Amino acid sequence: MRVALFITCVNDTLFPGTGKATVTLLRRLGVDVAFPRAQTCCGQMHVNTGYREEGVRLARHFADVFGGYDAVVVPSGSCGAMVREQYPKLAPAATGAVVPKVYELSEFLIDVLGVTDVGAYFPHRVTYHPTCHSLRGLHLGDRPLRLLRNVRGLDLVPLPGAEECCGFGGTFAVKNPDISAAMCADKVGNVMTTGAEVLCAADNSCLMHIGGTLTRQKTGVKIMHLAEILAATEVTEP
Amino acid sequence: MTRTFLGMPASALQRSFPSNAAKAVRDSQLRFNLRKATHTIRDKRASVVGELPDWEELRQAGKAIKDHTLRNLDRYLVQLEEAVTAAGGHVHWARDADEANRIVAGLVKATGETEVVKVKSMATQEIGLNEALAAEGVTAYETDLAELIVQLGDDWPSHILVPAIHRNRAEIREIFQERMGEWGRPAPEGLTDEPRALAEAARLHLRERFLSTKVAISGANFMIAETGTLVVLESEGNGRMCLTLPRTLISVVGIEKLLPSWRDLEVFLQLLPRSSTGERMNPYTSTWTGAAEGQEFHLVLLDNGRTHVLADEVGRQALRCIRCSACLNVCPVYERAGGHAYGSVYPGPIGAILTPQLRGLDSELDRSLPYASSLCGACYEVCPVAIDIPQVLVDLRAKARHPRAERLGMAAAGWIFNRPERLARAQRAGGRLRRFVPKRLPGPMSAWTDTRDIPDIPRESFRGWWDRTGGGDR
Numbered sequence: 112m113r114v115a116l117f118i119t120c121v122n123d124t125l126f127p128g129t130g131k132a133t134v135t136l137l138r139r140l141g142v143d144v145a146f147p148r149a150q151t152c153c154g155q156m157h158v159n160t161g162y163r164e165e166g167v168r169l170a171r172h173f174a175d176v177f178g179g180y181d182a183v184v185v186p187s188g189s190c191g192a193m194v195r196e197q198y199p200k201l202a203p204a205a206t207g208a209v210v211p212k213v214y215e216l217s218e219f220l221i222d223v224l225g226v227t228d229v230g231a232y233f234p235h236r237v238t239y240h241p242t243c244h245s246l247r248g249l250h251l252g253d254r255p256l257r258l259l260r261n262v263r264g265l266d267l268v269p270l271p272g273a274e275e276c277c278g279f280g281g282t283f284a285v286k287n288p289d290i291s292a293a294m295c296a297d298k299v300g301n302v303m304t305t306g307a308e309v310l311c312a313a314d315n316s317c318l319m320h321i322g323g324t325l326t327r328q329k330t331g332v333k334i335m336h337l338a339e340i341l342a343a344t345e346v347t348e349p
Numbered sequence: 350m351t352r353t354f355l356g357m358p359a360s361a362l363q364r365s366f367p368s369n370a371a372k373a374v375r376d377s378q379l380r381f382n383l384r385k386a387t388h389t390i391r392d393k394r395a396s397v398v399g400e401l402p403d404w405e406e407l408r409q410a411g412k413a414i415k416d417h418t419l420r421n422l423d424r425y426l427v428q429l430e431e432a433v434t435a436a437g438g439h440v441h442w443a444r445d446a447d448e449a450n451r452i453v454a455g456l457v458k459a460t461g462e463t464e465v466v467k468v469k470s471m472a473t474q475e476i477g478l479n480e481a482l483a484a485e486g487v488t489a490y491e492t493d494l495a496e497l498i499v500q501l502g503d504d505w506p507s508h509i510l511v512p513a514i515h516r517n518r519a520e521i522r523e524i525f526q527e528r529m530g531e532w533g534r535p536a537p538e539g540l541t542d543e544p545r546a547l548a549e550a551a552r553l554h555l556r557e558r559f560l561s562t563k564v565a566i567s568g569a570n571f572m573i574a575e576t577g578t579l580v581v582l583e584s585e586g587n588g589r590m591c592l593t594l595p596r597t598l599i600s601v602v603g604i605e606k607l608l609p610s611w612r613d614l615e616v617f618l619q620l621l622p623r624s625s626t627g628e629r630m631n632p633y634t635s636t637w638t639g640a641a642e643g644q645e646f647h648l649v650l651l652d653n654g655r656t657h658v659l660a661d662e663v664g665r666q667a668l669r670c671i672r673c674s675a676c677l678n679v680c681p682v683y684e685r686a687g688g689h690a691y692g693s694v695y696p697g698p699i700g701a702i703l704t705p706q707l708r709g710l711d712s713e714l715d716r717s718l719p720y721a722s723s724l725c726g727a728c729y730e731v732c733p734v735a736i737d738i739p740q741v742l743v744d745l746r747a748k749a750r751h752p753r754a755e756r757l758g759m760a761a762a763g764w765i766f767n768r769p770e771r772l773a774r775a776q777r778a779g780g781r782l783r784r785f786v787p788k789r790l791p792g793p794m795s796a797w798t799d800t801r802d803i804p805d806i807p808r809e810s811f812r813g814w815w816d817r818t819g820g821g822d823r
Contacts, residue, residue: 120766123811124776125804130811134820146815151766157759159724161746165763172767200740247726276681280723287721288796289371293380293685294723295800323801 115180116144117173117213119190120152122336126315132342133186133216139342140224144184149176155193158201160282170194170202174209182223183213186338188313191215192248215245216338217254217313227257233343234264237335238307240298240321242314243276255313255337262340268305272297279320295324302332313337355475355693355708357505362692365717369690370682379515379687386514387678393627394675394731400629401619411620412735414613415669419659425574425607426650432577436639438646443601445653450481452649453566453599457487460597462564468581468588469493470568471509471672472601472651474694478566489566490532492555492587494548501528507688507696510625510674515687518542525550533558555587565591569602570671571617572648575610578638579648582621582631592635601649604656605668617671620733624673654707663744664706669734670699676728676738682721691718698728702741710749719745754793769812776810783808 114137118130137144154169173194177183185191194213198206220226239259245251259267278284278294285291298321302310310325312318315336322334373379398404418425430440443449457465465482467473467489479489479500491500498513499506502524506512513521522542529536534554540546567588571580579600581588592598608614622631640646659665677683677697688696692714693704701718710716719742722728728738751759765771783806790798797803809817 118811120772123772124779125806127807127809127811127814131814131821138821144820146812146820148812148816149769151769151772152762154766157763159743159746160755160759161719161743161749161751162759162763163747165759165766168763169766197743243723243725243727247730274727276723276725276727278681278723280725283720283723285793285796286717287367287370287682288799289367289374290682290685291723292800293374294681319804320801323797323803326802327800 112142112181113179114142114144114182114184115177116146117150117153117177117183117185117190118146119185119187121190121316121319122186125319126336129186129315129336129338132336132338133184135347136229136338136342137184140220140226140229142224145180147176147180153190153193154201155190155197156281158193158197163201166197167201170198171205173198174202174206177209177212181212182219183209184216184219185213186216186313186336187315188215188242188245188249188251189316192244196248215249215251215313217251217258218249220258220341221254228261229258229341231262231341231343232264232345233262233340235308236266236268236306237309237311237340238268238270238302238305239273240270240277240302240310240312240317241273242312242317245313246274251313258337258341259311262343265340268307270305271301273301277317277321279317281316284320291320292324295321299324299328299330303330307332309333309335309340311335311337311340355695355704357692357694362712362714365713366686366690366692366721367717369692369714370686370721373687373690374685376687378517380685382515382517383684383687386511387684390511390627390674391678394624394678397623397627397629401623407616407619408733408735410616411671411733412669414608414616415734418607418609418613419605419665419668422604422607422659425609426604428574429572429577429607430650432575433639433646433648434577436577438577438639438648441647441649443649443651443653446476449476449601449649449651449653450478453478453601454482454485454487456597456599456647457482457564458485460564462562462597463487464562465489465564465566466558466562466591466595467491467496468565468567468591469496469512469583470566470601471694472568472603473566474506476601476651476653478601490558490562492558492591493583494551494585494587497551497555498524501525501532505689506694508674508677509672509695509697509699510677515689518544518547521547529554559587559590559594563595564597564599565595567591567598567600569600569606570621571614572602572607573609573611573614574607576638578611578636580614581633581635582618583633583635584626584631586633589633589635592637593641596643597645597647598637598640599647599649601651603651603653605670621671621673624671624675624731624733658703658706661706664702664741666736667699667703667706667741669736670703671734673733675731675733679727679731680722681725681727682723686721691721698722698738699736702736702738702745705745705749710745716749719749773810773812776813779806780808780810780813782806
């Protein structure tokens with residue numbers, strides 16, 4: 112099986128640690144993952160802000176880059192949902208073949224590799240925010256939670272109001288800053304009630320928004336992508 | 350297209366949604382009222398919807414029936430007109446708000462009456478009927494409890510199902526005490542803010558009105574083409590009073606409210622109460638076909654921009670809406686911005702797609718409405734007729750005019766994303782300049798750093814690391 116990593120532009124540029132963790136994790140599970148150098152961005156920012164033509168161009172580019180692989184792994188629920196939900200409407204002919212081969216990380220681990228225990232060790236108190244596009248776009252269900260429950264040492268605490276949006280929403284965060292901040296304040300309040308050391312999600316863009324508020328408020332709570340926790344072992348614990 | 354009037358004063362259109370919302374979000378009383386009310390209805394809805402194992406099938410059936418009806422609207426409307434006429438009713442066609450208001454005012458004046466009672470109706474609110482009638486010397490009395498609160502308080506509705514959702518009971522007591530006397534029977538002495546006492550005050554006030562008024566105006570939740578029957582679902586019984594007591598009944602109904610047959614109604618009698626009030630069944634369902642004996646009945650069929658929406662392949666799904674408000678009650682943006690920020694009688698997610706389609710994207714406010722959503726998808730999930738609100742929002746965003754600075758930024762990002770080597774170069778530049786990024790960003794991006802830190806920019810991008818190490822092999 113030829114497996115490619117779609118890193119996403121946000122992870123590539125701002126969160127390279129998530130990409131490295133994804134590679135480490137997949138190799139540990141025996142998957143030889145390729146990184147096609149021509150990849151750039153899925154086009155979500157353009158499409159969701161109202162620049163559809165640019166999005167169509169990027170969708171076609173995605174299909175060109177990843178068309179030759181059997182599976183494409185994306186460590187982002189949001190970019191995964193963009194491909195799966197919006198590509199069929201934006202460029203159905205060009206992307207029809209590649210779309211069914213795209214898997215968000217937890218889907219790839221559980222549905223394709225059939226693994227729920229990835230052999231990780233992470234002795235910390237963690238709460239998980241399911242992010243809207245993971246939850247209502249990709250319908251990941253409890254896949255990420257099943258993976259986290261099998262991490263040794265990890266104390267998983269439920270997040271109150273977990274299914275509510277954190278208020279990121281891409282350019283929504285700057286176009287409607289007051290509402291976005293009010294939504295985030297409630298999310299942060301809920302995170303604080305859990306007493307977690309780490310807030311985990313399958314989307315760094317939402318985490319960037321919540322994390323930016325967590326540090327601004329000097330809460331001491333760290334953000335970590337799901338891949339980073341799953342990649343951690345006794346030897347490599349970050 | 351000409352600007353379609355949607356029941357809000359022109360002043361409401363001058364400010365964008367974000368600036369309206371910024372004001373609302375700082376009103377802690379409003380935030381508290383809205384949060385409490387929306388979460389209560391939201392939870393009730395979730396529990397009664399959860400009882401039905403075939404909810405998703407019902408939802409898909411509702412969607413299919415509405416789509417079929419909209420595709421054959423021309424045929425079903427004529428069938429309805431024939432059936433209503435055969436049952437002794439009179440059918441009028443109104444292209445827009447002005448025409449509908451003129452027709453209704455003419456019908457009321459022909460009776461010689463100067464007072465009308467009203468059943469809660471979105472269509473008449475949409476066309477600003479009360480104000481139009483007032484200009485003709487006719488006083489319209491709202492009889493729904495929440496509409497009464499809004500009317501007495503000189504206020505605007507802020508929710509489709511619960512128009513006074515922004516008010517708490519202490520505020521309602523004050524409104525009743527100060528204003529009821531001007532409109533009819535005053536509030537009883539020593540009125541408390543107990544719900545029972547407030548309801549009793551409204552009941553006494555309204556009872557006199559029902560018994561003395563000769564003309565009633567309603568909308569309808571559904572119209573059944575095969576028999577010409579109109580249907581109103583309500584909770585308080587005021588609708589039943591208005592529909593049966595007065596000598597003349599005038600119903601103003603949007604053309605999309607049609608259903609082909611009674612069989613189809615069965616699906617919606619399950620979908621609507623559970624989605625709106627969170628009840629298995631609503632207390633009062635009234636149906637009437639044409640004119641009852643000794644009664645005169647007029648049906649005003651309202652377009653007001655609907656055929657324009659029907660012409661849009663993506664946006665037309667908004668016409669499936671049955672005005673249940675489930676999307677409002679679950680929306681995190683509505684919960685914090687409140688209904689008035691949307692500047693239309695249709696607030697919340699459905700308003701964000703319906704208002705700009707009916708009214709166009711010309712004003713600052715209407716252009717900002719498609720962006721009044723984080724695209725979290727909660728609205729689509731609860732919609733009983735499966736309107737993909739996020740899809741329509743994104744489609745409208747593509748049709749809206751964009752600010753110049755944003756266009757330039759998006760073009761620059763597009764230029765970079767079109768070539769991987771450009772992206773790599775931009776990332777290397779970012780890595781070198783990382784120490785010079787200020788904690789507070791200038792211009793529009795200050796909206797981010799006002800409340801949030803920006804993440805540390807890494808020295809090396811992922812692709813930089815992959816190139817240098819061969820994906821960690823070297």
